[in-house]
Amino acid sequence: MNITKYLKEKFPSVQLVSSIYYQWDIGIHFSLGGEIYQFKENDELNLERFRLVYKQASTIFNELFEQNDDLFLVTNVYKYKTKKQRTRKLKVYQPFLKYKSTLNRIQVRTYPYPFELDEAEECRMQQFSLLCKRKDIRVNELLKAVSNEDFPLKPKLGGYSTGYPDVFFVNITKDIIFFIYDDRGCEVIAHEAERIRPLYEKYYDWIDEMDRKRIKAGLERQG
Structure with a gap:
């Protein structure tokens, strides 16, 4: 199985780019960091603030993923097609996987640049995906690296000037997708509402008031 085939079957309207919450009816958007400012x-x-963000992200992830769950670890890298550009080496898989042998199973596909940008035609998106288990990943460190996107903190992911890499955790055992976009928040979508309803009830205070009505409607519509 590959990520494209899986999405077509379980999440046919979803493109793995930021804001998956707005692409699917059954989902939750969590705000991270409370009311603590970054500076x-x-x-x-x-x-x-960052200690709170790391704790919240890890808590949500652990509610959704068990050690033996099968998942796709998906990373989008945004880059120019031809221009030479300064970059830090992409550090998503090698530093955060427990077993180097899994690196040989990474698949990659190239897509058009998915966002509005004056130079969009000159850019492209490379999508890397790895089928593995939750226990194969150093999850806490990877969540920290994603959360540190805009700040001089370590661990850190590499990437190009056209955009910091996006990292998605696609749980194919439970049909759930988890995406933390930076220190401000994360998104969860599910094929079935019952998979995430307990999360909505347990961490209700982590949801912005403006999102609650939409989330509740999505969960009740299927339920």
């Missing part, structure tokens, strides 16, 4: 009054990074 202190002296302009230093407020590490208290």
